[in-house]
């Protein structure tokens with residue numbers, strides 16, 4: 001392996017009394033993909049933010065190309081060829097995709113820039129209207145635009161903070177090909193992910209952080225169990241309840257009925273088009289699709305956050321089509337939105353205040369502590385402001401409502417995004433247990449693995465319609481067909 005492009009020497013970073021990084025020393029070599037793994041809150045994003053100039057370390061040094069770098073902003077790092085694609089898209093909602101990219105590149109939007117952007121999109125085999133305003137695109141599409149933006153400056157060190165993990169399979173594979181090309185040109189990639197199989201697929205070396213310290217650095221050939229052991233202290237992949245143990249689904253007793261529903265997007269286009277789906281008591285139904293096919297609008301319509309133009313929605317037998325979001329909650333709905341930062345939590349409130357807001361009855365201190373413990377939220381202190389939590393821990397607060405109430409139907413949009421493996425299993429397991437006790441779950445997800453693992457039925461959404469429904473004991477056999485329908489309809 002060649003020389004280090006970046007040397008991280010004894011870096012420490014504290015936020016009040018939280019030690020996010022505790023003396024991290026690490027080299028990033030030229031021409032490598034270095035994967036960083038660790039539980040939620042272990043310090044991965046903080047390390048990435050220091051490297052890209054968003055945070056200044058309290059102690060320690062960052063050496064780039066042999067010289068100590070003192071970045072005071074991401075702009076300084078960008079000038080040195082270090083760019084980060086963050087876990088949470090950093091785009092301005094009211095600007096178009098093209099305007100956002102222009103802003104990042106310090107250019108004015110022009111026809112020639114549009115052509116360059118379209119060429120990168122072509123490399124991905126993807127086309128989209130780059131004049132669309134960012135507020136109208138999904139979270140996943142925003143993340144994709146972040147990748148495009150970063151690649152346009154030909155970075156020397158590209159930092160990907162969980163920004164590619166949830167891309168649709170084909171786009172992710174193309175992104176992997178593109179970063180492998182970067183590496184062939186001797187550029188480097190620091191890749192943060194929670195998915196161990198993904199890490200093994202892409203990485204050359206693997207660093208595991210725990211409580212802000214490097215606990216292991218592995219080379220190629222490492223086993224998933226070794227990484228798991230370093231991350232969590234146990235080797236086994238924690239399984240979820242096998243589906244055959246689930247109680248019989250009562251399809252005749254429907255907890256959610258979406259009947260020929262049409263919903264418009266922010267542009268007045270029908271994003272959901274006369275779509276019907278129902279969920280029986282004891283059933284988990286997944287809706288899978290490539291982001292931008294109407295899944296977000298469908299979730300919002302069920303939650304009462306978006307108007308239903310035609311058709312009707314019933315929760316637990318009640319017609320809720322015209323009900324307010326809170327009325328739907330009263331009738332037994334729990335909705336976990338796609339973007340926890342925007343809709344899932346109140347960032348300025350504490351963990352406990354958020355949880356008290358979700359619970360429909362008064363909950364005591366012990367219930368709050370119990371939910372924090374079960375989900376492994378760090379820091380554990382219930383008065384911590386949610387804005388101070390790591391991405392995965394914010395998502396945990398958003399999904400904690402699953403543990404705090406006994407709803408009839410859960411509608412969850414990408415609920416395990418940003419969660420480490422342990423917490424992901426807990427969330428899926430909770431949904432299975434909830435279905436076992438007679439509830440129903442509509443899981444809207446881009447993660448086909450997850451849908452196959454936990455569902456009784458998998459419906460594929462394409463252009464706002466259900467293109468196909470797959471059903472059976474073993475949905476695994478339909479995997480490639482499901483993926484094909486997702487892409488080709």
Ligand SMILES: Nc1ncnc2c1ncn2[C@@H]1O[C@H](COP(=O)(O)OP(=O)(O)OP(=O)(O)O)[C@@H](O)[C@H]1O
Nearest residue numbers: 015020040041042043044045046388389390391392
């Ligand atoms: N701006 C901040 N203010 C206060 N605390 C912070 C801030 N940013 C991070 N922290 C704390 O530092 C610790 C490490 O957070 P970090 O975001 O680096 O974790 P992470 O490994 O990236 O987690 P995740 O997998 O959830 O994204 C956490 O305990 C977090 O609460």
